[in-house]
Every structure is written in C-alpha cells, then in structure tokens.
Amino acid sequence: MPGGTRAVVADDSHFMRSVISDILEEGGIEVATEARNGREAVDAVLAHEPDVVTMDVEMPEMNGIEATEMIMAERPTPVLMLSAHTDENADVTFEALDKGAVDFFRKPGGEVSMEMSRLKDQLVDIVTSVAKVDVGKRGTRSSPSRAGGPASGAGTESRSYVGDPTLVIGSSTGGPKMVEQVMAELPIEADLRVLIVQHMPEGFTGRFSERIDNRSDYDVREAADGARLAGGEALVAAGDRHMSVKNYRNGRLRVKLTRDPPENSVRPAVDVTMRTAAAVVDDPLVGVILTGMGGDGADGVVRMKDAGARIIAQDEATSAVYGMPKRAVETGCVDSVLPIDEIPNGILDTITTEVTS
Structure with a gap:
C-alpha cells in the first residue's frame, strides 16, 4: 500500500496484537510487523521505519516507557501508548508522554474484542493523526518549572490585571504537555479562574490534574459535579x-458534570464548556485552543467571541x-x-490593564 500509513504494533498479548492489527488493517493502515516486548518494538522501528508505533505500557524485558525513550533517541517515531485503566498505568502513561x-x-476491559471493535473508528483516527506528528519539532519542556517568576516573555515588567478573569483551555492529541506548560507559566497574581x-x-x-497542580502556582483539581471555582x-x-x-456570582463560578451525548464525537467536549461559559460569565473571558485533531472548540470560540472574549489559538x-x-x-x-x-x-x-517597568 504505497504512500499509506505503516505501523508497528507492540503488545505482550498475542490476542491483543491480533485485535489491534486487524482493526488497523481494516482501517487502511498497514501493519509492518508486531512486537512482543519493548526490545522487539525498538528493533522493529529500526528495521521497518514505520510512521507510527502503538505501544503497550506494561511488557516483559523492556516496558513501553523504556522502549519509547530508546526509539526517540535512536529513530524518533510517533508513539501512541495503549494503556489499561488503572491508577498505576495512568502514572506510567504520563511518564511515557514525558x-x-x-x-x-x-485499552478496553471486560469483553476486549467486543469493546475494541466498538472503539475501532476512534483507534484508527488517532493512530492516523499521531502518525502525522513531526516528533522532532515539538519543543515543549519535559519538566516545566513552577511559575515562581514572571511568565515567559514578561521580562521584569510589573502588570496590573483586570478583575475576575476566566480562562477556558481546550486541547486534544498532543495536548497534555502543552497544557502543563501553559499553566506552569501563568502567575498567580493574574487571579484567573481556569x-x-x-x-x-x-x-x-x-492524575492529569495532579501533574498540573505540581507544576503550577494554581490550585488545580479534577472537576466534580457542583464544584466551585474562584x-x-x-x-x-x-x-x-x-x-x-x-452559574457565576461574585467572581466564583460553579460547574455541572453530565453524561449528555458526546459532541464532536467526544466527551468531555470543549464546545460545551466554552458555550456555557459564554452564556453565564459576565466578567472578562479568554479562550485558548491548543493542539488536537478534529473540530471541537470551533463553535465554542464563536460563542465566546460573541460574548466579548479574546481568543488565542496555537500555531501550526x-x-x-x-x-x-x-x-x-x-x-x-x-x-x-x-x-x-x-x-x-x-x-x-488580554487581561492586562497596565504595565510598568
């Protein structure tokens, strides 16, 4: 299949390798070879030079983190981690992103073949998108520092900010490290509700919220239904x-969590948060759209702009x-x-009223 996407599938389960490979092949992605552990995955990347690797987290001989690190050192190739839903795997997965x-x-649980089949379109879409990433160009720091000083580019200037600003950030593929980097650079003096x-x-x-909290001067937590934000x-x-x-009163907003149908094929959807923020928040609003596949957030930025918000998008x-x-x-x-x-x-x-040297 000349010119098509070529993948290496790495998983210590023969059954899971077969399921993933079948799904990718049915979706038009050529599977160059399969690997039973991280060592075989690294060798397969060097031998076959694929466009993308689907990498299991836990494997014998060499795990997914070690294999990813070695691939990035020897032949940088886009890697998509496949992770089971456990707290331990969440930690390891974020380490792999680092x-x-x-x-x-x-990874699906329970009746694996049935659930993976249900998720096959999502898997094909994300593998196709990840395969297009130029892993050599992404310049975000692996360990953002806490925002102890002025934000990047702010120099020694002292700023005065508008009162009670709210920031909505939306992101998808490639977004976790980008979100961490942005949050690490926002000074607490800006007093944003994010x-x-x-x-x-x-x-x-x-786990994602804990990582941001550790790297930011902001108090960051996972949203719960009815949570208030100051x-x-x-x-x-x-x-x-x-x-x-x-709702929004006196500089504090309250959120509601729902299992309403997915929008733009995703849940949570950026559009939902941006749309409701635009309708409810009557103090300064800022919207930011970061890296990601699809069109989620496009309707949201229109709604926010109509409400007087300032909008920023990450460049290509x-x-x-x-x-x-x-x-x-x-x-x-x-x-x-x-x-x-x-x-x-x-x-x-967007929220500065005065700058002094």
Whole structure:
C-alpha cells in the first residue's frame, strides 16, 4: 500500500496484537510487523521505519516507557501508548508522554474484542493523526518549572490585571504537555479562574490534574459535579463527562458534570464548556485552543467571541496535530495565533490593564 500509513504494533498479548492489527488493517493502515516486548518494538522501528508505533505500557524485558525513550533517541517515531485503566498505568502513561510519546488510547476491559471493535473508528483516527506528528519539532519542556517568576516573555515588567478573569483551555492529541506548560507559566497574581478541557478518558484526568497542580502556582483539581471555582484555581474536566458552567456570582463560578451525548464525537467536549461559559460569565473571558485533531472548540470560540472574549489559538508549527486550532482560526474569531511558548504571555496580554517597568 504505497504512500499509506505503516505501523508497528507492540503488545505482550498475542490476542491483543491480533485485535489491534486487524482493526488497523481494516482501517487502511498497514501493519509492518508486531512486537512482543519493548526490545522487539525498538528493533522493529529500526528495521521497518514505520510512521507510527502503538505501544503497550506494561511488557516483559523492556516496558513501553523504556522502549519509547530508546526509539526517540535512536529513530524518533510517533508513539501512541495503549494503556489499561488503572491508577498505576495512568502514572506510567504520563511518564511515557514525558519520554516523547505523542498521546495515549485507553485499552478496553471486560469483553476486549467486543469493546475494541466498538472503539475501532476512534483507534484508527488517532493512530492516523499521531502518525502525522513531526516528533522532532515539538519543543515543549519535559519538566516545566513552577511559575515562581514572571511568565515567559514578561521580562521584569510589573502588570496590573483586570478583575475576575476566566480562562477556558481546550486541547486534544498532543495536548497534555502543552497544557502543563501553559499553566506552569501563568502567575498567580493574574487571579484567573481556569477551566481545562483535555480529551482524555475516564481514570486519567485525576492524575492529569495532579501533574498540573505540581507544576503550577494554581490550585488545580479534577472537576466534580457542583464544584466551585474562584480566582487562582483551575478545574480539569473529568474523563467521560461534559463540564458546563452552571452559574457565576461574585467572581466564583460553579460547574455541572453530565453524561449528555458526546459532541464532536467526544466527551468531555470543549464546545460545551466554552458555550456555557459564554452564556453565564459576565466578567472578562479568554479562550485558548491548543493542539488536537478534529473540530471541537470551533463553535465554542464563536460563542465566546460573541460574548466579548479574546481568543488565542496555537500555531501550526508547534502543534502536534493542527486540527482544532486550524478549525478555530477558520471561524474568523481568533485574535492571536501563537507558538506554545508565547501563549502564556498572550493570555496575560488580554487581561492586562497596565504595565510598568
């Protein structure tokens, strides 16, 4: 299949390798070979030079983290982690992202073949998107520092900010490290209320919020139904729940979590959070769309712009997948298109009333 996407499938389960390979082949993705452990995965990448690797997290001889790190050192290739839904696997999965993996897909449990079949379109879509990522160009730091000083590009300037600003961040494929980087650079003095919607399955968003909390001066937690949000705090939409803004009073907002049908084939959807924030929040609003496949967030930025919000989109050069930002830009509602390193300062610019040296 000349010119098509070629994959290496790495998993210690013969059954799972067969299921994944069949799904990819049926979706038009050529499986160059299969690997039973991380060592075989590295050898397969060097021998077959695939476009993408689907990598199991836990494997004998060499696990998925070690294999990903070695692949990035020897022949950088987009890696999609396949992770089971456990707290331990969530930790390991995020460690793999730190080592260079692009994204992850939650392995099904229970009746594996039936559930994987149900998820086959999603798996094919994400493998196809991850395969297009230029892993050599992504310049985000692996361990963002806490935001102890001025945001990137702010120099020694002192800023005064508008009162009670709310920030909504949406991202998908390649987004976790980007979100962490942006949050690490936002000073607590800005007193933002931050709503984060990252396309991520249930069981991983709690760990994701802990990682952001550790790297940011903001108090970051996974959203719960009815949770309230004040300045200097951030909520991460819980996996498999839409997060809507229910009400807003005196600089504090309250969210509602629902299992309403997916929008843009995803839940949580950025559109839901942006749309409800636009309808409810009457203080300054900022919307940010980061890397991701699909068009989620495009309708949301239109609603936010109509409500007077300022909108920022990540540029193509630093996006792992220029899908969501591109669709947002195409609406004509984006005020600034910025590389990831400039987005924190871009956010601050939208809420700054005065700058002094």
